[in-house]
Amino acid sequence: MWSQLVASLTDGLLLGFVYGVAAMGLTLIWGVMSVINLAHGPVIALGMFGTYLLFTHLGVNPYLAMVPVAGAGLIAGLVIYVIAVHRVINAPHLSSLLATFAVNMIIIGVGTAVFSTSPQNIDYSLGSVEVGFLTFPASRLVGALGAILVTACLYLFLYFTRPGKAIRAVANNRMASELMGIPSSRVLALSFGLGTMMAAVAGSLIATFFPFTILSGGPYELKSFVICVLGGLGHPLGALVGGLLLGGLEGLIPTFMPVSWVPVVEFGLFVLVLLVRPSGLFGAK
Numbered sequence: 001m002w003s004q005l006v007a008s009l010t011d012g013l014l015l016g017f018v019y020g021v022a023a024m025g026l027t028l029i030w031g032v033m034s035v036i037n038l039a040h041g042p043v044i045a046l047g048m049f050g051t052y053l054l055f056t057h058l059g060v061n062p063y064l065a066m067v068p069v070a071g072a073g074l075i076a077g078l079v080i081y082v083i084a085v086h087r088v089i090n091a092p093h094l095s096s097l098l099a100t101f102a103v104n105m106i107i108i109g110v111g112t113a114v115f116s117t118s119p120q121n122i123d124y125s126l127g128s129v130e131v132g133f134l135t136f137p138a139s140r141l142v143g144a145l146g147a148i149l150v151t152a153c154l155y156l157f158l159y160f161t162r163p164g165k166a167i168r169a170v171a172n173n174r175m176a177s178e179l180m181g182i183p184s185s186r187v188l189a190l191s192f193g194l195g196t197m198m199a200a201v202a203g204s205l206i207a208t209f210f211p212f213t214i215l216s217g218g219p220y221e222l223k224s225f226v227i228c229v230l231g232g233l234g235h236p237l238g239a240l241v242g243g244l245l246l247g248g249l250e251g252l253i254p255t256f257m258p259v260s261w262v263p264v265v266e267f268g269l270f271v272l273v274l275l276v277r278p279s280g281l282f283g284a285k
Contacts, residue, residue: 003133008251014140016247017147018205020240022220023227024154025198031234032171032191033089038100039080041221042107043196047073047203048212049111052120062124063142066204073200077193085192086185111214119211143205150201151240154194158236167191171234226270232280241281 022044029037047069054065084103088095126138158164169177170187178184203217210216227246231238246266253262273280 005252005255007134007136008255009248010134010251011136011140012247012249012251013244014136014144014247015209015250016244017144017240018202018209018243019220019223019227019247020243021147021150021198021205022202023224023231023239023243024151024236025195025202026221026224027228027231027233027239028154028198028236029192029195030228031236032167033085033188034093035085035089035096035100035192036093037192037195038097038221039103039107039196040199040224041217041219042104042111042214043073043076043199043217044203044206044220045111045212045214045217046076046107047200048207048216049115049120049214050200051204051207052122052212055122055124062122062204062208063146066146066201069204070197070201073197074193076200077196078189080196081189081192086189089188108214115214117213117215119213121211122207124208137209139208143208146205147202150198151236154198154236157194163187163190167194223266226266229270229273229280232282235280235282238280238282 022040025043026037026040029035050069050072051062051065054060054068055062060068080100080103084099085096088099124139126142128135129138129141156164158168166177166182166187167190169180169182170184170191174184177187199217202220206212206216206220223246227239227242229242230245231240231242249265249269250262253259253265
């Protein structure tokens with residue numbers, strides 16, 4: 001019993017690192033520009049298909065494919081911001097919700113026409129890893145390490161580079177930043193690009209775990225909302241911790257009750273956190 005419990009928890013925590021990366025993109029966009037990006041899920045799905053296409057048609061290692069997928073995600077984010085978000089950035093929140101929801105539907109519609117809704121799979125195995133009595137897929141461990149690497153790169157970028165410091169300044173006070181000569185429109189575009197890049201990278205990693213379709217990003221978008229509320233909207237480190245908590249829950253719950261109860265417990269926790277501590281574990285910054 002205890003060995004099964006520890007094995008399930010370990011598997012869930014490894015998956016939680018990737019959940020955290022997906023949620024970081026969402027919380028970064030909210031923290032900087034107070035926009036809830038409803039196109040987050042389809043971008044995750046595009047990250048999955050980007051990795052799939054590079055692997056199946058060009059023979060690129062799916063983990064190395066994460067690099068061009070990240071670049072494509074950044075460019076896609078910049079394009080989405082310029083076309084759909086920039087004009088409604090100062091409008092009521094409903095306007096940005098509708099704008100990103102429109103992008104959501106466009107990506108799903110075009111993706112369905114191009115890729116259909118048939119499940120795809122990246123047939124690439126790294127075998128399994130044995131640590132004592134624990135045995136888990138090596139892809140989970142590599143995915144977790146990739147998520148940690150991406151998180152570290154984001155932290156270094158935000159705290160030790162000039163554009164990163166500009167993003168933090170705009171997040172704290174956009175008007176004061178503009179008075180200090182920071183071009184807030186460019187910073188907002190970069191922030192949105194980084195957020196979509198994180199979503200695409202998360203999709204790239206998830207594609208090495210599970211089969212997927214163009215609609216597969218939806219559940220991960222919902223998980224990202226739960227994680228953001230757990231960790232605190234606008235707090236990237238909180239997103240990582242929230243991802244680990246959610247992943248741990250997903251690993252533990254099936255050992256005590258049917259798998260169908262997993263979303264019930266997750267969203268029950270979501271409501272509970274909103275009622276008890278709306279700012280999340282780390283509070284919004």
